[in-house]
Amino acid sequence: xxxxxxxxxxxxxxxxxxxxxxxxxxxxxxxxxxxxxxxxxxxxxxxxxxxxxxxxxxxxxxxxxxxxxxxxxxxxxxxxxxxxxxxxxxxxxxxxxxxxxxxxxxxxxxxxxxxx
Amino acid sequence: xxxxxxxxxxxxxxxxxxxxxxxxxxxxxxxxxxxxxxxxxxxxxxxxxxxxxxxxxxxxxxxxxxxxxxxxxxxxxxxxxxxxxxxxxxxxxxxxxxxxxxxxxxxxxxxxxxxx
Numbered sequence: 001x002x003x004x005x006x007x008x009x010x011x012x013x014x015x016x017x018x019x020x021x022x023x024x025x026x027x028x029x030x031x032x033x034x035x036x037x038x039x040x041x042x043x044x045x046x047x048x049x050x051x052x053x054x055x056x057x058x059x060x061x062x063x064x065x066x067x068x069x070x071x072x073x074x075x076x077x078x079x080x081x082x083x084x085x086x087x088x089x090x091x092x093x094x095x096x097x098x099x100x101x102x103x104x105x106x107x108x109x110x111x112x113x114x115x116x
Numbered sequence: 117x118x119x120x121x122x123x124x125x126x127x128x129x130x131x132x133x134x135x136x137x138x139x140x141x142x143x144x145x146x147x148x149x150x151x152x153x154x155x156x157x158x159x160x161x162x163x164x165x166x167x168x169x170x171x172x173x174x175x176x177x178x179x180x181x182x183x184x185x186x187x188x189x190x191x192x193x194x195x196x197x198x199x200x201x202x203x204x205x206x207x208x209x210x211x212x213x214x215x216x217x218x219x220x221x222x223x224x225x226x227x228x229x230x231x232x
Contacts, residue, residue, distance in 0.1 A: 106158030
């Protein structure tokens with residue numbers, strides 16, 4: 001049962017343009033979302049997060065938008081650079097206990113390819 | 117380097133052998149997580165510790181898998197009688213419990229296991 005879904009396995013964007021990666025979720029109890037970036041043969045690297053009390057969070061070239069009514073979030077990268085080529089994962093905490101998250105549930109990822 | 121470290125980075129073993137992986141979390145982090153990632157999938161939660169206590173195990177974690185965190189610092193994940201289906205990237209992550217919102221998990225580079 002995939003509670004976090006990334007329906008685009010890959011996305012190709014020209015260098016300098018905007019990259020938009022999408023993520024849908026089914027569990028309305030999710031209250032925090034994270035985006036991770038992963039290069040081959042490396043572990044995921046934290047990129048940006050957003051709390052459900054916000055609808056936008058920005059960090060440099062990266063902005064995440066959250067639409068709770070649609071259960072949809074998106075990651076915008078502008079301008080896209082060659083080093084952004086990687087697999088991007090959307091994630092949410094599975095549940096909470098003892099004041100912390102009981103692990104994350106991930107989407108399947110979107111492979112972003114930045115073309116020169 | 118104060119990030120999460122994992123050892124070994126790669127392991128090739130024959131079916132039926134036992135393997136053990138080690139994870140050293142970020143030093144001030146009290147939560148430690150194990151995930152498994154297979155090709156084309158996002159990381160899947162296996163188990164997590166708060167300090168030395170193992171608080172939850174996924175149904176993905178069969179009886180052949182055991183994890184420990186004896187002193188609340190490093191952790192080991194052992195797979196007994198390995199099967200070819202155990203071939204995957206095993207990822208460790210750590211976090212500092214800071215309340216429900218705003219907790220970020222930081223991942224290590226992973227251990228790539230190949231069972232022949």
